[in-house]
Amino acid sequence: MITALLILHGLAAVGLLGAITHQALAAAARQDIRRRSFFARFRVTDGALYSNAVVVLFVLVGAMGAMLYPQYRITVRPMLQTMDLRAANGVFELKEHFSALALVLLPAYWATWRQSASDYATARKWLTWILAGLVWWNFVIGQLLAAIKGLVL
Amino acid sequence: MSARLMVFSLAAAIAYTLAYYFDWPLFVYDLTGGELRFFATTASGPAILWYGWLMTAILAGLVATLLVPPRLIERFLPDLLWFVPAVLIVAALLYEKRWFL
Numbered sequence: 001m002i003t004a005l006l007i008l009h010g011l012a013a014v015g016l017l018g019a020i021t022h023q024a025l026a027a028a029a030r031q032d033i034r035r036r037s038f039f040a041r042f043r044v045t046d047g048a049l050y051s052n053a054v055v056v057l058f059v060l061v062g063a064m065g066a067m068l069y070p071q072y073r074i075t076v077r078p079m080l081q082t083m084d085l086r087a088a089n090g091v092f093e094l095k096e097h098f099s100a101l102a103l104v105l106l107p108a109y110w111a112t113w114r115q116s117a118s119d120y121a122t123a124r125k126w127l128t129w130i131l132a133g134l135v136w137w138n139f140v141i142g143q144l145l146a147a148i149k150g151l152v153l
Numbered sequence: 154m155s156a157r158l159m160v161f162s163l164a165a166a167i168a169y170t171l172a173y174y175f176d177w178p179l180f181v182y183d184l185t186g187g188e189l190r191f192f193a194t195t196a197s198g199p200a201i202l203w204y205g206w207l208m209t210a211i212l213a214g215l216v217a218t219l220l221v222p223p224r225l226i227e228r229f230l231p232d233l234l235w236f237v238p239a240v241l242i243v244a245a246l247l248y249e250k251r252w253f254l
Contacts, residue, residue, distance in 0.1 A: 073184060074199070097245040097249070106162070108162030122231065
């Protein structure tokens, strides 16, 4: 059950990572459809279309992470402490804070993408970039800790 | 509606940071007994405070949504929306630096 949940958590996180990265790059792009490079075309997308998917995926990933958390505290954290891997413990503590901050910022993020006023263009861009950064951190650290646990046991 | 959502997010994010800095979880999840202990900060064995910090934040966000008139801060909202989260991320990094020293 826990393994299945961990895999689902990882798969949903991949979807979230893709969606928010695409949206963040689109939010920062100049909409110049004449440019023909792959990167330029990748960024020419309607970022607003991603916000619902990002919110749903984030809540899903967060809920699964919250369900997995007791297992982490029982099996992984004691192992990190026994091996004196303080930095690994620390990066997970940050993952914990970043997940919570991102979760409570979702309503504002969603609202900025619903605002057509140009006053919110900067907030929309930076808030999306901040969330994308937090999602990237959480994804990489999750993979790192799963790898540490897998390598040791 | 949008302004209220933004007020919720800002208040909840600030409240979450205060909750873990000052240990204000709404409850603690006791891993040994598998039960919630409201308004506690410790348990008999290993415990999870994160759920409680998050609930403290959501509660504070909801209260702020009801109490703070969005018109009062509407002018500053666009700037606060990216500035406050950036400051709170720096605060988290500073708080957790103890693990890396």
